[in-house]
Amino acid sequence: MQPDKGATLEAYLTERKALIDEALERFLPGMEGGPEIIHQAVRYSLFAGGKRIRPILCVAAAEAVGGGGQDCLPCACALEMIHTYSLIHDDLPAMDNDDYRRGMPTSHRVFGEGIAILAGDALLTEAFHLLSRPEFTKNGNTEQRLQVINLIARAAGMAGMVGGQVMDLEGEGKNLPLETIEDIHRRKTGAMLTVSVVSGAILAGATAAQTAVLASYGQDIGLAFQIADDILNVAGDSVLMGKGTGSDISRGKTTFPALMGLEASRNRLSELVEKAAAHLAAFDHRAEPLRQMARYIMERNR
Amino acid sequence: MQPDKGATLEAYLTERKALIDEALERFLPGMEGGPEIIHQAVRYSLFAGGKRIRPILCVAAAEAVGGGGQDCLPCACALEMIHTYSLIHDDLPAMDNDDYRRGMPTSHRVFGEGIAILAGDALLTEAFHLLSRPEFTKNGNTEQRLQVINLIARAAGMAGMVGGQVMDLEGEGKNLPLETIEDIHRRKTGAMLTVSVVSGAILAGATAAQTAVLASYGQDIGLAFQIADDILNVAGDSVLMGKGTGSDISRGKTTFPALMGLEASRNRLSELVEKAAAHLAAFDHRAEPLRQMARYIMERNR
Numbered sequence: 001m002q003p004d005k006g007a008t009l010e011a012y013l014t015e016r017k018a019l020i021d022e023a024l025e026r027f028l029p030g031m032e033g034g035p036e037i038i039h040q041a042v043r044y045s046l047f048a049g050g051k052r053i054r055p056i057l058c059v060a061a062a063e064a065v066g067g068g069g070q071d072c073l074p075c076a077c078a079l080e081m082i083h084t085y086s087l088i089h090d091d092l093p094a095m096d097n098d099d100y101r102r103g104m105p106t107s108h109r110v111f112g113e114g115i116a117i118l119a120g121d122a123l124l125t126e127a128f129h130l131l132s133r134p135e136f137t138k139n140g141n142t143e144q145r146l147q148v149i150n151l152i153a154r155a156a157g158m159a160g161m162v163g164g165q166v167m168d169l170e171g172e173g174k175n176l177p178l179e180t181i182e183d184i185h186r187r188k189t190g191a192m193l194t195v196s197v198v199s200g201a202i203l204a205g206a207t208a209a210q211t212a213v214l215a216s217y218g219q220d221i222g223l224a225f226q227i228a229d230d231i232l233n234v235a236g237d238s239v240l241m242g243k244g245t246g247s248d249i250s251r252g253k254t255t256f257p258a259l260m261g262l263e264a265s266r267n268r269l270s271e272l273v274e275k276a277a278a279h280l281a282a283f284d285h286r287a288e289p290l291r292q293m294a295r296y297i298m299e300r301n302r
Numbered sequence: 303m304q305p306d307k308g309a310t311l312e313a314y315l316t317e318r319k320a321l322i323d324e325a326l327e328r329f330l331p332g333m334e335g336g337p338e339i340i341h342q343a344v345r346y347s348l349f350a351g352g353k354r355i356r357p358i359l360c361v362a363a364a365e366a367v368g369g370g371g372q373d374c375l376p377c378a379c380a381l382e383m384i385h386t387y388s389l390i391h392d393d394l395p396a397m398d399n400d401d402y403r404r405g406m407p408t409s410h411r412v413f414g415e416g417i418a419i420l421a422g423d424a425l426l427t428e429a430f431h432l433l434s435r436p437e438f439t440k441n442g443n444t445e446q447r448l449q450v451i452n453l454i455a456r457a458a459g460m461a462g463m464v465g466g467q468v469m470d471l472e473g474e475g476k477n478l479p480l481e482t483i484e485d486i487h488r489r490k491t492g493a494m495l496t497v498s499v500v501s502g503a504i505l506a507g508a509t510a511a512q513t514a515v516l517a518s519y520g521q522d523i524g525l526a527f528q529i530a531d532d533i534l535n536v537a538g539d540s541v542l543m544g545k546g547t548g549s550d551i552s553r554g555k556t557t558f559p560a561l562m563g564l565e566a567s568r569n570r571l572s573e574l575v576e577k578a579a580a581h582l583a584a585f586d587h588r589a590e591p592l593r594q595m596a597r598y599i600m601e602r603n604r
Contacts, residue, residue: 034465034489035472042460089423094415113396114471117419121391121426122464128430129455132448142444146434149451153431158344162424163336169416170337187336 009292013056016069020055021047023073024080027130034122041111041119042126045084049102053225054079054192057293058200061214064280064287067204071138075148075203078127079196082156085123086192088116090165128153140203148199155195164188168253176254182223189229190222197290213279217290220276224297227269230255235262273298311594315358318371322357323349325375326382329432336424343413343421344428347386351404355527356381356494359595360502363516366582366589369506373440377450377505380429381498384458387425388494390418392467430455442505450501457497466490470555478556484525491531492524499592515581519592522578526599529571532557537564575600 024046029039055076059069091098091106092113098106108116131149139145154160164187171184197218201211234257256265276294280287326348331341357378361371393400393408394415400408410418433451441447456462466489473486499520503513536559558567578596582589 029460034460034462035468037472038460038465038468085423089419092416092419094419114394115468117391117394117396118464118468118471121387121422122460124423124426125455125459125464129452129459132452132455134449134452142448145448146444147436150431150434150436153427153434157427157431158331158336158340158424160336162420162427163340166337166340166417166420169420170339 009289009296012289012292013051013296016056016059017052019070020052020059020073020076020080024077027074027077029126029129037111037115038118038122041107041115042122044110045088045107045119046081046123048104050080050084052080053293054083054196057193057196057218057290060287060289060293061197061200061206062204063200064214064283064290065201065204065206065210066286067200067206068138069200072140072200072203074130074133074136074139075152075199076196078130079152079192079199081123081127081130082152082161083192085120085127086156086161086165088120088123092116095165095169124156140205144202144205148202151195151198151202155191160187160191161189164191172253174254178259181254181256181259185223185226186219189226190219193222193225194218213282214290217276217279217294220272220279221294221297224269224272224276224294227256227265227272228297230257231262231265231269234258269298311591311598314591314594315353315598318358318361319354321372322354322361322375322378322382326379329376329379331428331431339413339417340420340424343409343417344424346412347390347409347421348383348425350406352382352386354382355595356385356498359495359498359520359592362591362595363499363502363508364506365502366516366585366592367503367506367508367512368588369502369508370440371502374442374502374505376432376435376438376441377454377501378498380432381454381494381501383425383429383432384454384463385494387422387429388458388463388467390422390425394418397467397471426458442507446504446507450504453497453500453504457493462489462493463491466493474555476556480561483556483558483561487525487528488521491528492521495524495527496520515584516592519578519581519596522574522581523596523599526571526574526578526596529558529567529574530599532559533564533567533571536560571600 028042028046055073058072058076058079062072063069087101088107090096091101092108099109100106106116107119111119128149131145131152140148156162164184167180167184168188171180176184194215195218197214198211201214206214234255256268260268273294277291280291283290330344330348357375360374360378360381364374365371389403390409392398393403394410401411402408408418409421413421430451433447433454442450458464466486469482469486470490473482478486496517497520499516500513503516508516536557558570562570575596579593582593585592
């Protein structure tokens with residue numbers, strides 16, 4: 001499971017993505033546990049072509065500190081389930097009101113609003129069920145697992161992702177200063193990306209110093225990720241994005257390019273990516289995927 | 303914290319409710335953790351006059367097996383947070399479309415649908431944050447706490463509460479057989495009531511045999527709870543219910559009185575309550591509140 005030194009990032013991402021997709025399939029509750037429609041709705045969004053950035057970061061962080069990436073797959077999959085729940089709820093008419101994501105009709109367009117809300121609720125809940133399943137004895141000791149549950153819940157909760165989405169919703173149509181925009185993104189996207197890296201590290205037995213450095217890496221790529229997204233939204237190809245470009249502007253959301261211009265946004269993105277990689281200077285070749293993933297964010301299409 | 307032998311149930315419930323309200327206030331995330339509006343929305347629903355049945359069951363179960371009820375307050379409060387999230391989401395226009403609950407406008411009527419969805423998401427997430435907070439060292443050992451997180455997530459997830467709500471939503475306007483109605487209620491209400499009792503017991507160090515007996519008690523009062531609710535909905539006082547009586551019928555939901563008649567429903571309720579109390583025969587006086595709570599369900603107005 002250790003990445004070959006010469007392997008390209010693309011091969012690494014493809015291999016890890018396959019591992020995660022297979023694990024998601026295995027970890028999802030069986031069909032006997034509840035009505036069929038909710039299983040369909042959960043699977044529809046979970047297997048809608050996500051790039052699995054968060055679970056791959058979790059696995060790559062575990063590997064970077066010398067752990068086996070396989071061991072933290074339950075946690076990696078739980079992170080993807082929480083991410084997917086947030087997408088389903090964000091797309092709802094009462095939120096961003098998006099009809100398409102990655103070129104496919106959004107959950108509420110296919111299953112109706114009620115089932116879409118419940119599919120999100122189910123994914124969030126099943127993520128914590130997965131994180132606490134007793135049979136994954138290699139997935140950290142009980143203390144590490146409780147710590148990871150706590151950090152993930154914090155990143156997903158009011159001080160993190162939910163809080164960020166609230167600020168985003170409240171900020172629509174307002175001229176927000178750069179500081180507030182960064183705060184929104186730090187909560188809405190950054191917190192979950194950071195905890196993805198940190199969780200993998202903790203479960204693999206990282207030292208406190210290693211975990212702190214990886215958290216800094218996570219914070220930098222978290223902000224980079226959002227700036228890249230904003231740039232794509234303004235300048236990107238609507239086929240790559242799977243939704244109309246310029247949709248943030250039409251909803252009155254303040255973006256980095258709108259605030260500082262496209263050129264300055266690209267420079268800031270590039271700085272953050274270099275800074276993220278620099279945090280990993282003390283790590284050996286096993287952190288190479290993390291270093292490359294920071295750069296990948298610049299070219300990514302989600 | 304042990305109930306006085308001679309204390310009435312009413313005094314017990316009042317005292318425990320005060321303890322739980324105070325603990326909820328203390329455990330809620332501070333205002334610095336996220337935008338103010340989400341704190342307001344969370345508090346609005348959490349302090350909207352709930353009777354705290356689930357957290358009191360948790361505390362009472364801990365006491366019944368000889369534990370200190372205070373120790374499991376984090377878990378008790380988490381259960382109430384999950385219950386509150388489910389009420390907020392169930393009331394949404396895309397679900398039951400209720401404008402009032404306990405005589406107060408529902409969350410989405412006050413804060414709008416977007417914030418109401420996020421307030422539910424926040425409560426569900428913060429419940430797992432609370433369940434995993436490292437400072438509550440008396441709240442079970444790490445293994446017991448992981449087990450409780452797992453059982454609560456299972457009860458709240460696709461095989462439990464979310465699944466039940468999906469079946470309820472899908473069943474509207476259909477003639478469902480008694481078996482299906484019982485299955486819906488077992489998932490939608492029963493699973494969380496049962497896990498409330500079971501969690502308190504586990505965290506207080508109950509034996510496997512004690513936990514099994516308390517689970518049976520929880521299942522019986524869970525179904526009794528729903529039958530009592532259905533009876534109130536048909537025959538109850540709309541002032542006591544805080545919403546129009548007969549609202550289940552107007553939404554085309556099948557109820558126990560509709561299926562088996564009011565008299566037979568009352569008999570079934572009474573049988574379940576006696577059966578629930580009978581499970582506790584081997585417990586001493588410390589299980590008296592649990593015995594009395596089973597009977598209380600028959601007379602309750604939530």
